[in-house]
Structures are given as structure tokens and as C-alpha cells.
Amino acid sequence: MTAVLQLGLTAERGGGRAEAVGDFAEFVRISMPGLLRYGHALTGNPHDAADLVQSVLEKVGSRWASVLRKGDDPLAYVRRAMANTHISVWRRRRRENLVADFPDTGAVAPELSRLDNEPLWQALRDLPPRQRAVIVLRYYENLSEAEIAKALGISCGTVKSQSSKAMASLRTRLGKD
């Protein structure tokens, strides 16, 4: 009787896990296009966007059950994670790529986006990632300053200052100041 009960519990747990994985796969399938688009806006190029989405979704998927238990909107959770991950990745790359001199020639062709000819897009790509994230969350996600602050884990004052600096940079680059 005990053995039967244990088997039943195991099957129940296994079934729960299979269901959770199924939910996650469905979530990925449905949200992937929007997340890639959002990642494109955040990173400035489609390849980095794909890497960012893949990385964050894998992390979230490995803890899918606990993400669901928290009761947050999974999509909002993933987007916040993407913004923060992008900023962290940029910090790491910035440390790794600092060199004293420019290379003689570009070894790798720059990754082109279909928006590369847009001056605003170019100006946006040149922003530091946190400023860029603030702009994306503000104009892409239509989040308020408080929501942006919560998403990025920073204060409202920092959001305001980052936004102000970003807009000033964009105006300067576009010759609109």
C-alpha cells in the first residue's frame, strides 16, 4: 500500500514537472517574437538580441516553477531580466575590451541592423546600456519612471537623471539642442 502510494506521488510530481515544462515551451513559443524585438531595441542588433533572449529564457526556464509561484507576470519578469542582464553583460564586455590602441583594421565586419541607416537608431546605439534601457522601457514599454526604477532596481532619481542624460545625448547627436 505504501509502495503504491509512493508511486502515485512520484507520478503526480513527474506529471507536474512535465506540465510545467510544457507551459514554459508554450510561453517561449508565444513570447519569443516580442522578446526578440524588445531585445533588438535593447541591444541595438539582432544577434545580440537573440543571444540575450536565449540566455535569459534558459535561466528563467530552469526556475520556471518558482517564477510561476511568485505570481509575477512571467513576460514582465523576463523583460526586466533582459534589461538587467543586458546592462550586466555590457559591463563585463566593457572591462574585457578595453585596449590602449585601436586595431589596425576591423577583423570582423560590423553587425548591421536594418535600422542602421536611421540617425536616431545610431544615436541610440551609442548610449550607455543603462541609459538605453531607460529609454527603451520608457518609449518601447511605456513604463512610468517608478516602474522603470522597479524593473532596473534603481531609484526614481536615477531613472530621471539617466533619462535626462540620454535625451540630452540624443538631442546633441541629432543636432537638435
Next chain:
Amino acid sequence: MDDIDDELRKLFNDDRLDVHVTPDATSSVVRGAQRRRRRRAAATGTFAVVAVIGAGIGLTQLRPLALDSADDLLPTSSSTASTTPPPPSVSTYTQTVTVTVDPPVGGVPNTAQNGTTAPNTTKSSSTSTTKESAPGVFGRLALGMSEEDALKTGSLGTAGTPTEAGCKPYSSVSNADPSTVLISSAKGIVRIKLPDTARTSKNIGTGSKVTDLKNAYPSAAVNGSELVVQMTATPAWVYVFENDGTAVTSVRMRLADNDCPGA
């Protein structure tokens, strides 16, 4: 400013921001998530195994540590204790004494000098059926040790006049009492007096209350003004607690089978 606002909104609504989704994108993400979960589970399992092994090793080391502490008993004047750095695992030892209901350690831990040995007389009250067991060792001296070996330890002080039975008294390097150690030519060391500052592993020493002594050593037998505790060891020996009916006035370790009257 409004121009840039509008341009940004227009830019972020641009269809060119769309990124093509590869057909295997979903399965790739799901596989990656499963891989991460497995890796994390493996890491957690490894950590758990390491923790269990570590805990096991720690537990196995605690008991020898307690015995070592007893074996390292020093002739216990305060000056000697102060020159001896406390072992780094003092807290561990203290915990052992506290947790172990019936620590089978005789002698006097040097940690007692630092006041770190947890008083455990109340806990010992639950050990009424415990048979006391500990080696008859005090510092580098051991009951039954030959005079020659005892002298080699450097723990003996000056020799006194041998008794009629041929037993030779010695002071120790930390105790000026001329009869701290009594050595029989046939049995070796037959008695070691403990200094007033010393405490047994059950925190009994000169000045301890007799009630505490009886709680710590329920097997203590009355012998005149003494309470005697038989210790199971090879060679067999006893703790002799002299007392005035209220408190312990002196403690000595005595070889059970000895040929020195009055030892």
C-alpha cells in the same frame, strides 16, 4: 524634445525592429533550460554530498580531539597554562563536552584553565548508569609509567625521600608539592595529585561542591573522607576526591593496583 519623443515612439514601432525567429528557437531554449536545471541539481547534490562528508569527518574528529585534549593535560599551574596557547578548536571541544552526554575522558583538560569548558554537571546527572572510562594520563605523565620514562618527559621536579615501602615522591615542574607524583619501583607512577586549578573532564576539581561531584560521577563511592571513582582503563585507576563533606579539597589520580600505602 517632443520631436525626439515622437521619433523614439515611431522607431520602436518600426517593423524593421522585428527579428526572425528560427524554427528550432523554442526547443533550443527549452533544452538549454533543462540543461541548466540538471547542472544546478548536480551542483546542489555535489554540495550536499561534500557537506555530509565534511560533517562526518568533523564528527569523527571531535571525539579524538577531546581525548587529545585530555592527553595534553599539562601540569597545571596558572603560569604554565598561560604560556600554552589554547588550541584553535577550543569552541569545538567545548561543544563536544556539552553535546556528549557521557564524555569518557579522564584527567583535566587544559581548556579548563581558560574557563572555556562548559559546566556540564547538570547534564551528567543523566548518566547514572555510565561506567567511567578514561586513560590515567595527566599531561605527559601516565599512571603506571616507569620512573625512567617519567623523568624523560621532563615533567618531574625534584625527588623527595623514598617512603618505607620504597616509593619515591616527586614534585612536578608546575607543582611544588614534593609529593605530587609518587613512583613505585615495581608499578611505576602510582599517584598524581592534581593542582587546585585543575578540573576533570566533568569540570570537577578542588573547590567543587560534593553534590556536583556526585552528579558528575554517580558511581563515586564513599571511603572515609574521600569519594572514589573507579575508572575503566588499562591499567585501572581511580579518582580520589578528598572532601570536607561540602566541597572537594583535593583530587588525585591513583593506580588501582599499587604497592604504595597511603597513595
